[in-house]
Amino acid sequence: MGVKFIGLEPCSSFGGEIPACPHGPMLLFERADGGRKAGRQFYACAACRDRKACAFFLWRDERLAPEKARQWRERVARATAAAPVADHRARFLRAEEILRLGGRYCVDCSQVLAGSEASLHSAHETRPVDPTLVRPSELLRPRSANSSEAQYLFSEATLAALLTLLNAAGARRVLCCGAPRLHERLQQQPGGPQSLMLDCDRRYEEFWPPEKLCVYNMFNHHMFCTHGWDVYREFVQRDGGEGLVVVIDPPFGGRLEALALTLQSITVTRDAAEGRPATSTLLPVFLILPYFNEPDVLRSLPALHMTDMRVEYENHHKYTSAAAGGRKHGSPVRLFTSLPAERVELPPPLYRRCPPCRRWVHVDNRHCPQCDRCTSKDGRPYQHCDLCERCVKITWRHCSGCGRCALPAHPCAAERPAALSRPRDSTTGQKRKRRK
Ligand SMILES: [Zn+2]
Ligand SMILES: [Zn+2]
Ligand SMILES: [Zn+2]
Ligand SMILES: [Zn+2]
Ligand SMILES: [Zn+2]
Ligand SMILES: [Zn+2]
Structure with a gap:
Protein backbone atom coordinates (compact mmCIF):
# COMPACT_ATOMS: atom_id res chain seq x y z
CA MET A 1 0.00 0.00 0.00
CA ALA A 82 -23.31 24.47 10.39
CA ALA A 83 -24.17 20.81 10.92
CA PRO A 84 -27.92 20.35 11.34
CA VAL A 85 -27.53 18.75 14.70
CA ALA A 86 -26.70 21.63 16.89
CA ASP A 87 -29.33 20.26 19.19
CA HIS A 88 -29.86 16.56 18.99
CA ARG A 89 -32.56 16.46 21.65
CA ALA A 90 -34.60 19.22 20.05
CA ARG A 91 -34.65 17.33 16.75
CA PHE A 92 -35.57 14.10 18.48
CA LEU A 93 -38.42 15.66 20.48
CA ARG A 94 -39.79 17.44 17.44
CA ALA A 95 -39.79 14.23 15.38
CA GLU A 96 -41.25 12.26 18.26
CA GLU A 97 -44.10 14.74 18.61
CA ILE A 98 -44.92 14.53 14.90
CA LEU A 99 -44.58 10.76 14.72
CA ARG A 100 -46.85 10.20 17.70
CA LEU A 101 -49.73 10.88 15.34
CA GLY A 102 -48.09 9.20 12.36
CA GLY A 103 -46.41 11.46 9.85
CA ARG A 104 -44.32 11.36 6.73
CA TYR A 105 -40.61 11.14 6.18
CA CYS A 106 -38.93 12.97 3.31
CA VAL A 107 -36.28 10.64 1.98
CA ASP A 108 -34.71 13.36 -0.18
CA CYS A 109 -34.31 15.82 2.70
CA SER A 110 -33.79 13.12 5.40
CA GLN A 111 -36.33 14.73 7.67
CA VAL A 112 -39.54 13.93 9.50
CA LEU A 113 -42.30 16.21 8.16
CA ALA A 114 -45.01 17.92 10.13
CA GLY A 115 -48.40 17.93 8.40
CA SER A 116 -48.05 21.59 7.49
CA GLU A 117 -44.66 20.95 5.84
CA ALA A 118 -45.81 18.16 3.56
CA SER A 119 -46.80 20.47 0.72
CA LEU A 120 -43.26 21.92 0.58
CA HIS A 121 -41.95 18.42 -0.19
CA SER A 122 -44.63 17.39 -2.69
CA ALA A 123 -42.02 16.88 -5.42
CA HIS A 124 -39.84 14.73 -3.13
CA GLU A 125 -39.94 11.07 -2.27
CA THR A 126 -41.80 10.81 1.02
CA ARG A 127 -42.84 7.77 3.01
CA PRO A 128 -45.54 7.36 5.63
CA VAL A 129 -44.24 6.63 9.12
CA ASP A 130 -46.07 4.35 11.46
CA PRO A 131 -46.32 5.78 15.01
CA THR A 132 -45.05 2.43 16.31
CA LEU A 133 -41.96 2.66 14.14
CA VAL A 134 -39.24 0.41 15.43
CA ARG A 135 -36.89 0.27 12.45
CA PRO A 136 -35.91 3.79 11.39
CA SER A 137 -33.13 2.29 9.25
CA GLU A 138 -35.84 1.22 6.81
CA LEU A 139 -36.86 4.81 6.20
CA LEU A 140 -33.48 6.24 5.42
CA ARG A 141 -32.02 5.94 1.98
CA PRO A 142 -28.84 3.89 2.25
CA ARG A 143 -25.83 6.00 1.44
CA SER A 144 -23.95 5.04 -1.68
CA ALA A 145 -21.14 2.52 -1.56
CA ASN A 146 -18.48 5.11 -2.33
CA SER A 147 -19.40 7.32 0.56
CA SER A 148 -17.40 7.05 3.75
CA GLU A 149 -20.72 6.72 5.50
CA ALA A 150 -21.99 3.89 3.29
CA GLN A 151 -24.19 1.74 5.40
CA TYR A 152 -25.52 -1.72 4.86
CA LEU A 153 -28.22 -3.33 6.92
CA PHE A 154 -27.93 -6.82 8.42
CA SER A 155 -30.29 -9.49 7.13
CA GLU A 156 -32.70 -11.18 9.53
CA ALA A 157 -30.59 -14.35 9.62
CA THR A 158 -27.46 -12.38 10.52
CA LEU A 159 -29.30 -10.42 13.20
CA ALA A 160 -30.60 -13.61 14.77
CA ALA A 161 -27.14 -15.19 14.77
CA LEU A 162 -25.57 -12.07 16.31
CA LEU A 163 -28.18 -11.96 19.06
CA THR A 164 -27.55 -15.60 19.91
CA LEU A 165 -23.81 -14.97 20.07
CA LEU A 166 -24.23 -11.86 22.20
CA ASN A 167 -26.38 -13.76 24.69
CA ALA A 168 -23.92 -16.64 24.76
CA ALA A 169 -21.13 -14.14 25.42
CA GLY A 170 -23.02 -12.87 28.46
CA ALA A 171 -23.50 -9.42 26.94
CA ARG A 172 -25.42 -7.02 29.15
CA ARG A 173 -24.57 -3.90 27.19
CA VAL A 174 -23.71 -3.60 23.51
CA LEU A 175 -21.96 -0.67 21.88
CA CYS A 176 -23.25 -0.71 18.30
CA CYS A 177 -20.69 1.05 16.10
CA GLY A 178 -22.21 1.44 12.65
CA ALA A 179 -24.73 -1.34 13.24
CA PRO A 180 -28.12 0.41 13.25
CA ARG A 181 -30.17 -2.74 12.69
CA LEU A 182 -28.68 -4.44 15.70
CA HIS A 183 -29.33 -1.37 17.85
CA GLU A 184 -32.96 -1.30 16.72
CA ARG A 185 -33.41 -4.96 17.51
CA LEU A 186 -31.83 -4.68 20.95
CA GLN A 187 -34.05 -1.72 21.76
CA GLN A 188 -37.08 -3.88 21.01
CA GLN A 189 -36.03 -6.55 23.50
CA PRO A 190 -36.58 -5.14 26.98
CA GLY A 191 -35.15 -8.23 28.72
CA GLY A 192 -32.07 -8.51 26.52
CA PRO A 193 -28.81 -6.58 26.50
CA GLN A 194 -29.05 -2.79 26.44
CA SER A 195 -27.50 -0.92 23.57
CA LEU A 196 -25.97 2.41 22.70
CA MET A 197 -25.49 3.33 19.07
CA LEU A 198 -22.30 5.11 18.04
CA ASP A 199 -22.73 6.24 14.47
CA CYS A 200 -21.66 9.04 12.20
CA ASP A 201 -25.05 9.18 10.48
CA ARG A 202 -26.83 12.21 11.91
CA ARG A 203 -30.10 11.25 10.28
CA TYR A 204 -30.70 8.88 13.17
CA GLU A 205 -30.92 11.79 15.60
CA GLU A 206 -34.59 12.19 14.81
CA PHE A 207 -35.26 8.64 15.92
CA TRP A 208 -32.96 8.06 18.87
CA PRO A 209 -32.54 10.45 21.83
CA PRO A 210 -29.06 11.45 23.03
CA GLU A 211 -29.13 8.62 25.60
CA LYS A 212 -29.42 6.05 22.82
CA LEU A 213 -27.28 7.53 20.07
CA CYS A 214 -23.97 9.37 20.03
CA VAL A 215 -22.93 10.86 16.72
CA TYR A 216 -19.43 9.52 16.52
CA ASN A 217 -16.52 8.77 14.22
CA MET A 218 -15.09 5.32 14.92
CA PHE A 219 -11.81 6.02 13.07
CA ASN A 220 -10.61 8.72 15.46
CA HIS A 221 -12.83 8.00 18.48
CA HIS A 222 -14.44 11.39 18.07
CA MET A 223 -17.80 12.54 19.47
CA PHE A 224 -19.52 15.20 17.44
CA CYS A 225 -21.42 16.45 20.51
CA THR A 226 -19.66 16.89 23.82
CA HIS A 227 -22.57 15.41 25.79
CA GLY A 228 -21.83 12.17 23.89
CA TRP A 229 -18.81 11.58 26.11
CA ASP A 230 -20.93 11.50 29.29
CA VAL A 231 -23.47 9.13 27.76
CA TYR A 232 -20.74 6.89 26.40
CA ARG A 233 -18.68 6.80 29.61
CA GLU A 234 -21.69 6.03 31.80
CA PHE A 235 -22.75 3.23 29.44
CA VAL A 236 -19.30 1.66 29.16
CA GLN A 237 -18.57 1.83 32.90
CA ARG A 238 -21.99 0.72 34.17
CA ASP A 239 -21.85 -2.43 36.37
CA GLY A 240 -18.13 -1.90 36.78
CA GLY A 241 -17.64 -2.39 33.05
CA GLU A 242 -18.89 -5.99 33.24
CA GLY A 243 -20.85 -7.48 30.34
CA LEU A 244 -19.83 -4.91 27.74
CA VAL A 245 -19.43 -6.04 24.12
CA VAL A 246 -18.55 -3.85 21.14
CA VAL A 247 -20.01 -4.67 17.74
CA ILE A 248 -18.30 -2.80 14.90
CA ASP A 249 -19.52 -2.89 11.34
CA PRO A 250 -17.08 -0.46 9.72
CA PRO A 251 -17.13 0.79 6.15
CA PHE A 252 -14.98 -1.70 4.24
CA GLY A 253 -11.58 -0.31 3.32
CA GLY A 254 -11.33 1.81 6.45
CA ARG A 255 -8.07 1.91 8.39
CA LEU A 256 -7.87 -1.03 10.77
CA GLU A 257 -4.93 0.47 12.65
CA ALA A 258 -7.21 3.39 13.50
CA LEU A 259 -9.98 1.05 14.65
CA ALA A 260 -7.46 -0.77 16.81
CA LEU A 261 -6.61 2.52 18.56
CA THR A 262 -10.33 3.15 19.05
CA LEU A 263 -10.86 -0.27 20.63
CA GLN A 264 -7.91 0.37 22.92
CA SER A 265 -9.47 3.67 24.00
CA ILE A 266 -12.82 1.99 24.74
CA THR A 267 -11.00 -0.69 26.74
CA VAL A 268 -9.22 2.01 28.75
CA THR A 269 -12.56 3.73 29.47
CA ARG A 270 -14.06 0.42 30.59
CA ASP A 271 -11.09 -0.39 32.80
CA ALA A 272 -11.39 3.00 34.50
CA ALA A 273 -14.76 1.90 35.91
CA GLU A 274 -14.86 2.20 39.65
CA GLY A 275 -13.67 -0.86 41.52
CA ARG A 276 -12.42 -2.60 38.40
CA PRO A 277 -9.12 -4.42 38.74
CA ALA A 278 -6.52 -3.28 36.21
CA THR A 279 -6.12 -5.62 33.23
CA SER A 280 -4.68 -5.25 29.79
CA THR A 281 -7.10 -7.51 27.93
CA LEU A 282 -9.07 -6.12 25.04
CA LEU A 283 -12.78 -5.93 25.72
CA PRO A 284 -15.02 -8.46 23.88
CA VAL A 285 -15.27 -7.38 20.24
CA PHE A 286 -17.37 -8.44 17.27
CA LEU A 287 -15.87 -6.94 14.12
CA ILE A 288 -17.40 -7.42 10.69
CA LEU A 289 -15.27 -7.43 7.52
CA PRO A 290 -14.71 -9.51 4.38
CA TYR A 291 -12.61 -12.66 4.73
CA PHE A 292 -9.83 -11.20 2.56
CA ASN A 293 -9.17 -8.58 5.24
CA GLU A 294 -8.08 -11.35 7.62
CA PRO A 295 -4.31 -10.60 7.37
CA ASP A 296 -4.93 -6.88 8.04
CA VAL A 297 -7.20 -7.63 10.98
CA LEU A 298 -4.66 -9.99 12.55
CA ARG A 299 -1.88 -7.48 12.06
CA SER A 300 -3.75 -4.63 13.77
CA LEU A 301 -5.82 -6.65 16.21
CA PRO A 302 -3.94 -9.85 17.08
CA ALA A 303 -6.47 -10.65 19.83
CA LEU A 304 -9.12 -11.28 17.17
CA HIS A 305 -9.69 -14.30 14.97
CA MET A 306 -11.91 -14.91 11.98
CA THR A 307 -14.96 -17.10 12.43
CA ASP A 308 -16.72 -18.90 9.60
CA MET A 309 -19.94 -16.95 10.14
CA ARG A 310 -21.13 -15.35 6.92
CA VAL A 311 -22.53 -11.91 7.56
CA GLU A 312 -25.28 -10.94 5.15
CA TYR A 313 -26.74 -7.59 4.29
CA GLU A 314 -30.21 -7.11 3.00
CA ASN A 315 -29.38 -4.11 0.80
CA HIS A 316 -26.21 -5.30 -0.89
CA HIS A 317 -26.29 -7.51 -3.98
CA LYS A 318 -22.95 -9.22 -3.32
CA TYR A 319 -22.83 -9.39 0.45
CA THR A 320 -25.88 -11.54 0.79
CA SER A 321 -26.75 -15.23 0.66
CA ALA A 322 -26.76 -17.18 -2.61
CA ALA A 323 -30.50 -17.74 -2.10
CA ALA A 324 -31.06 -13.98 -1.96
CA GLY A 325 -29.21 -13.51 -5.23
CA GLY A 326 -25.67 -13.06 -3.91
CA ARG A 327 -22.51 -14.81 -5.01
CA LYS A 328 -22.59 -18.57 -5.38
CA HIS A 329 -20.45 -19.20 -2.33
CA GLY A 330 -22.45 -16.90 -0.10
CA SER A 331 -21.46 -13.58 1.40
CA PRO A 332 -17.68 -13.03 1.64
CA VAL A 333 -18.18 -11.01 4.83
CA ARG A 334 -17.19 -12.67 8.10
CA LEU A 335 -17.45 -12.12 11.81
CA PHE A 336 -14.15 -11.56 13.62
CA THR A 337 -14.12 -11.77 17.38
CA SER A 338 -11.95 -11.78 20.46
CA LEU A 339 -14.11 -14.48 22.09
CA PRO A 340 -12.58 -17.97 22.17
CA ALA A 341 -13.48 -19.85 18.96
CA GLU A 342 -15.11 -22.60 21.00
CA ARG A 343 -17.66 -20.18 22.34
CA VAL A 344 -18.73 -18.90 18.93
CA GLU A 345 -21.55 -21.37 18.44
CA LEU A 346 -23.05 -21.00 14.96
CA PRO A 347 -26.54 -22.31 14.18
CA PRO A 348 -27.35 -25.43 12.16
CA PRO A 349 -28.17 -26.36 9.46
CA LEU A 350 -25.73 -23.89 7.86
CA TYR A 351 -22.97 -24.51 10.37
CA ARG A 352 -21.58 -27.56 12.13
CA ARG A 353 -19.10 -28.10 14.90
CA CYS A 354 -15.76 -29.49 13.74
CA PRO A 355 -14.45 -31.62 16.65
CA PRO A 356 -10.72 -31.54 15.74
CA CYS A 357 -10.85 -27.76 15.13
CA ARG A 358 -13.04 -27.25 18.21
CA ARG A 359 -14.95 -24.55 16.44
CA TRP A 360 -18.10 -24.06 14.39
CA VAL A 361 -17.64 -23.88 10.63
CA HIS A 362 -19.85 -23.56 7.58
CA VAL A 363 -21.08 -26.94 6.28
CA ASP A 364 -19.20 -26.32 3.01
CA ASN A 365 -15.92 -25.97 4.89
CA ARG A 366 -14.24 -29.38 4.97
CA HIS A 367 -11.64 -30.51 7.44
CA CYS A 368 -8.32 -31.24 5.77
CA PRO A 369 -6.49 -34.09 7.54
CA GLN A 370 -3.11 -32.97 6.20
CA CYS A 371 -3.47 -29.34 7.30
CA ASP A 372 -5.41 -30.52 10.36
CA ARG A 373 -7.96 -27.75 10.10
CA CYS A 374 -10.97 -26.56 8.15
CA THR A 375 -9.19 -24.53 5.53
CA SER A 376 -11.79 -22.71 3.43
CA LYS A 377 -11.74 -18.94 3.71
CA ASP A 378 -13.78 -17.67 0.78
CA GLY A 379 -16.72 -20.05 1.21
CA ARG A 380 -15.70 -22.60 -1.42
CA PRO A 381 -14.30 -25.97 -0.40
CA TYR A 382 -10.49 -25.93 -0.67
CA GLN A 383 -8.29 -28.76 -1.94
CA HIS A 384 -5.02 -29.92 -0.50
CA CYS A 385 -1.91 -29.73 -2.67
CA ASP A 386 0.72 -32.23 -1.58
CA LEU A 387 3.47 -30.32 -3.38
CA CYS A 388 2.62 -27.00 -1.74
CA GLU A 389 1.77 -28.82 1.49
CA ARG A 390 -1.26 -26.68 2.04
CA CYS A 391 -4.86 -26.22 0.95
CA VAL A 392 -5.58 -23.94 -1.98
CA LYS A 393 -8.64 -22.66 -3.78
CA ILE A 394 -10.40 -25.34 -5.79
CA THR A 395 -9.93 -23.39 -9.03
CA TRP A 396 -6.14 -23.40 -8.64
CA ARG A 397 -3.76 -25.92 -10.24
CA HIS A 398 -0.25 -26.74 -9.23
CA CYS A 399 2.14 -25.16 -11.71
CA SER A 400 5.48 -26.91 -12.00
CA GLY A 401 6.91 -23.84 -13.74
CA CYS A 402 6.20 -21.62 -10.76
CA GLY A 403 6.54 -24.39 -8.20
CA ARG A 404 3.27 -23.46 -6.58
CA CYS A 405 -0.49 -23.47 -7.06
CA ALA A 406 -2.08 -20.69 -9.06
CA LEU A 407 -5.02 -19.95 -11.31
CA PRO A 408 -4.55 -21.82 -14.64
CA ALA A 409 -4.39 -18.48 -16.45
CA HIS A 410 -1.67 -16.98 -14.24
CA PRO A 411 1.32 -15.17 -15.70
CA CYS A 412 3.73 -18.06 -15.41
CA ALA A 413 7.28 -17.57 -14.19
CA ALA A 414 8.51 -20.31 -16.49
CA GLU A 415 6.60 -18.89 -19.46
CA ARG A 416 5.90 -22.43 -20.55
CA PRO A 417 2.20 -22.69 -21.18
CA ALA A 418 2.56 -26.47 -21.62
CA ALA A 419 3.55 -26.81 -18.00
CA LEU A 420 0.09 -25.70 -17.01
CA SER A 421 -1.75 -28.53 -18.66
CA ARG A 422 0.80 -31.27 -18.03
CA PRO A 423 0.28 -32.34 -14.51
CA ARG A 424 2.87 -32.82 -11.95
CA ASP A 425 -0.43 -32.09 -10.16
CA SER A 426 -1.86 -35.50 -10.77
CA THR A 427 -1.99 -36.02 -7.01
CA THR A 428 -4.28 -33.07 -6.51
CA GLY A 429 -6.37 -34.16 -9.46
CA GLN A 430 -6.96 -37.52 -7.88
CA LYS A 431 -7.84 -35.99 -4.59
CA ARG A 432 -10.42 -33.82 -6.15
CA LYS A 433 -12.04 -36.81 -7.79
CA ARG A 434 -12.01 -38.88 -4.65
CA ARG A 435 -13.70 -36.14 -2.73
CA LYS A 436 -16.60 -35.78 -5.11
ZN1 LIG B 1 -38.00 16.99 1.05
ZN1 LIG C 1 -12.72 15.60 7.54
ZN1 LIG D 1 -11.94 -28.70 11.08
ZN1 LIG E 1 -4.91 -29.07 3.44
ZN1 LIG F 1 0.47 -26.68 -5.27
ZN1 LIG G 1 3.34 -20.96 -13.45
Missing part, protein backbone atom coordinates in the same frame (compact mmCIF):
# COMPACT_ATOMS: atom_id res chain seq x y z
CA GLY A 2 1.22 3.48 -0.79
CA VAL A 3 0.33 5.00 2.53
CA LYS A 4 1.37 3.92 6.01
CA PHE A 5 -0.73 4.67 9.07
CA ILE A 6 1.18 6.41 11.85
CA GLY A 7 -1.48 7.37 14.38
CA LEU A 8 -3.03 10.31 16.18
CA GLU A 9 -0.06 12.62 16.63
CA PRO A 10 0.39 16.24 17.75
CA CYS A 11 1.48 18.90 15.30
CA SER A 12 3.78 21.85 15.94
CA SER A 13 1.73 24.16 13.69
CA PHE A 14 -1.17 23.67 16.10
CA GLY A 15 0.72 24.27 19.31
CA GLY A 16 1.26 20.57 19.98
CA GLU A 17 -2.38 19.60 19.43
CA ILE A 18 -3.65 17.07 16.92
CA PRO A 19 -4.98 19.08 13.96
CA ALA A 20 -8.71 18.64 13.42
CA CYS A 21 -11.04 18.80 10.44
CA PRO A 22 -14.83 18.95 10.71
CA HIS A 23 -14.69 15.18 11.31
CA GLY A 24 -12.55 15.45 14.42
CA PRO A 25 -8.84 14.79 15.01
CA MET A 26 -6.98 13.99 11.81
CA LEU A 27 -4.90 10.86 11.31
CA LEU A 28 -1.21 10.98 10.55
CA PHE A 29 0.00 8.95 7.57
CA GLU A 30 3.28 8.47 5.76
CA ARG A 31 3.85 8.18 2.02
CA ALA A 32 5.44 4.79 1.44
CA ASP A 33 5.21 4.50 -2.32
CA GLY A 34 8.94 4.76 -3.00
CA GLY A 35 8.40 7.92 -5.00
CA ARG A 36 9.85 11.36 -4.46
CA LYS A 37 7.62 12.03 -1.46
CA ALA A 38 8.22 8.67 0.21
CA GLY A 39 8.68 9.03 3.93
CA ARG A 40 6.88 12.36 4.06
CA GLN A 41 4.14 12.44 6.67
CA PHE A 42 0.78 14.13 6.38
CA TYR A 43 -2.45 14.66 8.29
CA ALA A 44 -5.68 13.62 6.59
CA CYS A 45 -9.35 13.29 7.46
CA ALA A 46 -10.25 10.25 9.55
CA ALA A 47 -13.70 9.91 7.98
CA CYS A 48 -13.40 10.69 4.29
CA ARG A 49 -10.94 8.92 2.06
CA ASP A 50 -11.80 11.27 -0.77
CA ARG A 51 -10.22 14.71 -0.60
CA LYS A 52 -13.27 16.04 -2.45
CA ALA A 53 -15.45 15.11 0.52
CA CYS A 54 -13.12 16.70 3.07
CA ALA A 55 -10.41 19.01 1.78
CA PHE A 56 -8.44 19.37 5.02
CA PHE A 57 -4.86 18.20 4.51
CA LEU A 58 -1.49 19.15 5.94
CA TRP A 59 2.08 17.94 5.46
CA ARG A 60 3.59 17.37 8.88
CA ASP A 61 6.79 19.22 8.05
CA GLU A 62 4.85 22.14 6.60
CA ARG A 63 4.99 25.18 8.89
CA LEU A 64 1.61 26.88 9.11
CA ALA A 65 1.87 30.57 9.92
CA PRO A 66 -0.12 31.37 13.11
CA GLU A 67 -2.58 33.36 11.01
CA LYS A 68 -3.11 30.35 8.69
CA ALA A 69 -3.62 28.04 11.68
CA ARG A 70 -6.18 30.47 13.09
CA GLN A 71 -8.07 30.50 9.79
CA TRP A 72 -7.94 26.70 9.67
CA ARG A 73 -9.50 26.46 13.14
CA GLU A 74 -12.16 28.96 12.15
CA ARG A 75 -13.09 27.00 9.06
CA VAL A 76 -13.41 23.83 11.14
CA ALA A 77 -15.55 25.59 13.74
CA ARG A 78 -17.80 27.02 11.02
CA ALA A 79 -18.25 23.67 9.28
CA THR A 80 -19.02 21.95 12.58
CA ALA A 81 -21.52 24.58 13.71
